[in-house]
Amino acid sequence: MTATLDSSTVAQYLSEHPDFFAEHTSLLGEVKLSSPLTGRTISLQERQMEVMRDKYKALELRMSKLSRVAEENGAIASKFHGWNQAMLQVRDDAAMPRVLVDALQSNFGVPHVSLRLWQLAPEYADAWYSQNITADVRMFANGLQTPYCGSNHDFEAVQWLQADKVESTVMIALRTPGTGDTFGLLVLGSPDSERFTSSMGTDFLVHIGATASAALHALVAARLH
Structure with a gap:
């Protein structure tokens, strides 16, 4: 009798055998997944692209936020510099x-x-x-x-x-x-x-x-x- 495999066992096997899909390339197109974005059934390759796009968008948002914070800090530093300059000129x-x-x-x-x-x-x-x-x-x-x-x-x-x-x-x-x-x-x-x-x-x-x-x-x- 063949033992029933649970998802964690499958996940562990794939993690320990990174060449599995390279040796079974046909599965990339045959394995079907449900997309959380569109709800339709897609291939493993398409799902991977969705995950990569999500990660890229998250990275873009983070970089945009960091850039905005840097600009704001730069503007504050410039204002602070102007304030200091005015006080440094005081002699009385x-x-x-x-x-x-x-x-x-x-x-x-x-x-x-x-x-x-x-x-x-x-x-x-x-x-x-x-x-x-x-x-x-x-x-x-x-x-x-x-x-x-x-x-x-x-x-x-x-x-x-x-x-x-x-x-x-x-x-x-x-x-x-x-x-x-x-x-x-x-x-x-x-x-x-x-x-x-x-x-x-x-x-x-x-x-x-x-x-x-x-x-x-x-x-x-x-x-x-």
């Missing part, structure tokens, strides 16, 4: 906050940008960027371990933007390099609720925060350096 520390805000707004196309700094040296105590800072705002910034990105929930700091309508916002704590002590808060806003969402990655925002912190730290009181 007191002018840095305004240049940083304006260059961030223009290079990245953000509708509204502002910031506030505290624990500053006495000569900067009356500057615009040291006004309207409450204890609640400072407490919020201290607890902001990663940038906030998402809907505007009537955050107090959003009032610094002096905009009629802010639907989405980014808030980044500014910290002393090396110690991590908070000395400011950077706020970006948009009337578009989809401009800044909670699903966005924050890696790039972390870089913005680190760069802004380094650029502005010269204004902090010497005892806090």
